[in-house]
Amino acid sequence: MKSGFFLLFLLSQLFSAQQFQTPYEKGNGNRSVTYEEMVKYYDNLDHNFETISVENFGEDDNGEPIKVVVFAPLNSKKSPAILINNGIHPGEPDGIDATMMLMRDLAIGKISSNSLKIAAVQSYNISGMLRRGKYSRANQNGPEEYGFRGNARNYDLNRDFIKNDSENSRSFQQIFHYYKPIYFIDNHVSNGADYQYLFTYISTNKERLGKTLGDYFNVKMQPEILKNLEKKGILTTPYVNIHGDSPDEGFPAFMDSPRYATGYTTLFNTLGTVAETHMLKPYKDRVRATYEYMLESMNFVGENAAEIKKNMAESSAPLQPGNTYTLQWKLDDTKFQLIDFKGYEAGKKTSEVSGKPRLFYDRTKPFNRKVKFFDEYVSTKQITIPRYYVIPKSERKVIEFLKRNNIKMQEIAQDSAMNVELYRIADFKTVKNPYEGHYLHYETKARSEFKNRSFRKGDFLVSTKQEGVKYLLETLEPEATDSFFNWNFFDAVLGQKEYFSDYVFEDTAAELLKKSQVLKTAFEFKKIAEPDFAQDSNAQLEWIYKNSEYYEGSVNLYPIFRIL
Secondary structure, three states: OHHHHHHHHHHHHHHHHHHOOOHHHHOOOOOOOOHHHHHHHHHHHHHHOOOEEEEEEEEOOOOOEEEEEEEOOOOOOOOOEEEEEOOOOOOOOHHHHHHHHHHHHHHHOOOOOOOOEEEEEOOOOHHHHHOOEOOOOOOOOOOOOEOOOOOOOOOOHHHOOOOOOOHHHHHHHHHHHHHOOOEEEEEEEOOOOOEOOOEEEEEOOHHHHOHHHHHHHHHHHHHHHHHHHHHOOOOEEEOOOOOOOOHHHOEEOOOOOOOOHHHHHHOOOOEEEEEEEOOOOOHHHHHHHHHHHHHHHHHHHHHHHHHHHHHHHHHOOOOOOOOEEEEEEEEOOOOOEEEEEEEEEEEEEEOOOOOOEEEEEEEEEEEEEEEEEEOOEEEEEEEEOOOEEEEOOOOHHHHHHHHHOOOOOEEOOOOEEEEEEEEEEEEEEEOOOOEOOEOOEEEEEEEEEEEEEEEOOOOEEEEOOOOOHHHHHHHHOOOOOOOOOOOOOOHHHHOOOOOOOHHHHHHHHHHHHHHOHHHHHHHHHHHHHOHHHHOOHHHHHHHHHHOOOOOOOOOOEOOOEEEO
16 A cells, blocks of 8 residues: 555656756756746746745846745744855856756655755846857856856856845845855856866855854765765865866865855855856756755755754854954965865867967876865954944945844934044055956055044944844955955045145144144154155155144044944
């Protein structure tokens, strides 16, 4: 009796799988779904299965609603969630096709979510998916047609998670905070070297996760998921972060700063992986590898959800006022682990284009040897976590961003004077060419001082004792890699607004030197110490002006303040 029931169950699954075949499955293994087909397919699943729903969150820059398909087991209101992001680079559509099959298989009961809620962005970069063609991924082996990396406004959305120039990234933040996932997967396809591996991955940087969560993810969770993937014949290795050369001499772990998807989700202690199937492997194999990674992730997270949540909570414990927090990391090139690497012999041959030596990989000569994997980063810049940040109400853009990320803020009830730590921007560098719509700053240095300052009623006091403390630190501290300052939010403070006319200020400068012996002594000392200065009358007037009360105090004054 039981065997008969089981046979009927298998037959019903087979019928359902055939009835809800995806466009990819109906093709030849080298065809990716179109946007219209994808939307129609998920709407059909939603119509036929109680466990499947489609939700809209915000929109793409082209105005199309960003759709999230959700598998939710019955009575699963409190179930933890996995969030999957697809099509951030629609020329890398593996995840789009794999997730359609995954959701179908969950709906018909072929696979189990292990009591998890599975939320997947159908295609994050809709406008890029609609820009369908055959040639934009020149180094990729299939599918026949695919989307384009940039969105409607030509942004690479995987650089936009902090600066939020696109409607897409604002929509993602809504999605992320709505589902509060305990695991995040961002599906991609690699670019770079050639090797035997089908599946590579970027694990959220362990140092940025913190010791408790970083050790758990990198020592236990990710290795177990990958081991189960290898049992299915899918070769895996860390993302080979090297371009234009062979990986024989080793390669570093990728540092996913907050501009990237997993760098952003890390700010809220969510574990994350960027799945990077290898560009030169057949599309059919890449889709399968992506599907199996999502499946094995569901299996692990479902079985270990309580432990993951416990580690997430514990990792927040050190993030207390008065403790230190690292803003900048550097790869330690003295530390590495030797990993087995399955590659192809690399060499040089004469280019038929230039006649010069060019790199090539000889697939007739596979190898398996030890290579160096550099996966240790050291702290190069730390700050003390303040108790509060004070944000003037005039900084509306910052306030908007914080609110969108569920940061709790308290309005100051009346005009008040407070003793605060303030920063002056002492130095920074700026890229020569625009990067993702910005002239990005880097190597920023800020000088700290303490002063009593007046604040207005309606300015905001922001406590660091909240879930989003890492988001606050990484965006509001100007020296952080992806700070709001480095993304040009505060460039106006770098400019001087008031000036002087030399012929008028000459008399004023002379009077200032007469009235202040301290100023005069410093002035004379500078002339002795710097001969060029002693010969430059304009520089002398400028120096006196900038060291007098006539000079505005707001130049290079960072407009957000700290209370320790």
